[in-house]
Amino acid sequence: MISISGLNKAYKMYPTRWSRLVEWISPFNIKRHELKWVLKDINFDIHAGESVGIIGSNGAGKSTLLKIITGTTTGTNGNVSVSGRISALLELGIGFHPDFTGRQNVYMSGQLLGLSHNEINTLMPEIESFAEIGDYIDQPVRVYSSGMQVRLAFSLATAVRPDILIVDEALAVGDIFFQQKCFDRIFDMKQKGTTLLFVTHDMGSIYRLCDKALYIDHGMVKAFGDVRETIAKYELDLKKINKDSLDKEGISKSSDSLAVQYDDSVFSPPVRFISGQVLCSGIATDSIDEGAEFSIAVEIETIGNVSDDLHIGFQIRDAKGNIYFETNTYCQRTPPVREGNRFKSEFHLTNNLCEGAYILSFGVASDGYGLSSFKEVLLHDVGRKQFSVIRNIDRSWAGLCNMRVHS
Known part of the structure; x- marks a missing residue:
């Protein structure tokens, strides 16, 4: 049972590194800090046996809340009641000493979890087997990869079934x-x-x-209860937020138009990228629902002598650079529409991608011979922009894409 009522948490923020010292030694008790409230009036109850997913943007206060529940930090005010033995995987390698071996760390951390030396002796073969790190169990933890640290930490944390298990994103690595x-x-x-x-x-x-979901935003509980309804609330809020530009990807955004302009001040090919847009029902957007029909509209302009056999393509990839889809007008057998020295293409698609953020970029080439065979590539990876896919809460599938099963 976990019961939290009126919980607030604030950290003292000092303007300089000397302000804390000045505050300590000041005979007049003058405050040199400001309070940064990271949790505000948190109230909820979790009953024994319930499974609760905690969601929210980075910096919302999720990790701070878990640290208070586990007892590694305390709230500024409010009541927190926890019944039962807790096993927590909060931060990567937390509690592991880098100069001790994995085996030594298991014994030390295991005793902190309330296990006796004999109990750890009995559990050690199972811990080693589950972690699958081989001879590294007897090597210093400082030589472990992040994945190996997670393996060992999770194996220890779950070696004995706890009353309460807390996992804070550690498995992502x-x-x-x-x-x-x-x-x-x-x-x-x-x-x-x-x-x-x-x-x-x-x-x-x-x-x-x-069984339930808890949505925290800016330190406050925005929703708690049914998983579908809570996630829908979270994703609706995400949909309302303007996407930040990805500086490393060179993505720009305009408040007036979602079209992205290409800077050809350094490289001057005989064609110029004008715009690239994601359209839903003919309206420019930067978010698409799963399963929705949408289109990608591209426009380029020729500024020199180029072949009449001109083709436009696009590519969709994730933030890690994995290519999810690419095609072009040559492969689709739909040449661009020419209007003077401008060429336009519109690709009509069904969104079978799962929720997440994706990067869209464009290219232009001449004289096609095959999927990736062209006489000359005129523009490559230009007009990059980000778009997001919003989860359909009523979907009947899981995975990276919808294969659309039919009878």
Whole structure:
């Protein structure tokens, strides 16, 4: 049972590194700090055996809330009541000493979890087997990769089924196979009655594991209860927020138009990129619902002698650079529409991508011979912009794309 009422948490913010010292030694008790409130009037109850997914943007206060529940920090005021043994995976490698071996850290951290030396001896073979780090168990933790630290930390935290299991995004750094094994163990513990608090940005995991969802925004509870309704509230708020530009990707945005202008001040090819837009029902947008019909409109201008066999293409990739889809007018057998020295193309698509952020870019080439075979590439990876896919809460599938099963 976890019961929280009227919880507030503030940190003291000092303007300079000397202000704290001046405040301590001042005989007049003059305050040199301002309070930064990271949690504001938090109230909720979680009953034994419930699984709750905690969602919200970075900096919303999710991790601070979990630290208060686990007892690693305290609230400024309010009441927090927790019943049962807690096992928490909050931060990568937390509690591990970098100069001690993995085995030594297991014994030290295990005792902090309330396990006796003999109990750890009994559990050690299972911990080693689940972690799958081999001989590294007897090497200093400082030589471990982030994934290896997560493996060992999770293996220890779940070696004995706790009353309350708290996981704060730590599994995001593990490889996909270990993540699956961790989720299987978490699901098994849930079935046996463990209370779960799970922080993640993966809404699919929330749907799979959790009975309820808690949405925190700017330190306040915005929604708590039904998973679908809470996630829908969160995603609706996300949809209202203007997407920040991705500086590393060179994405620009305009308040008047979603078209992105191409700077040809350094490289001057015989064609110029004019605009690229994502359209839903003919209206420019930077967010698309899962399963929605949309189009990508591109316009270029020739400023020199070019072939009449001109083709326009686009590419969709994620923030890691993985290409999700690309095509061009040559492959689609739909040449651009020419209006004087301008060429326009519009690609009509069904959005089968899952929720997330994607990067759209464009290219122009002449004289096509095949999918990636052109006589000359005139523009490549220009007009980059970001768009987002918003989850359809009523969807009947999971994964990276909708394969559209039919009878």
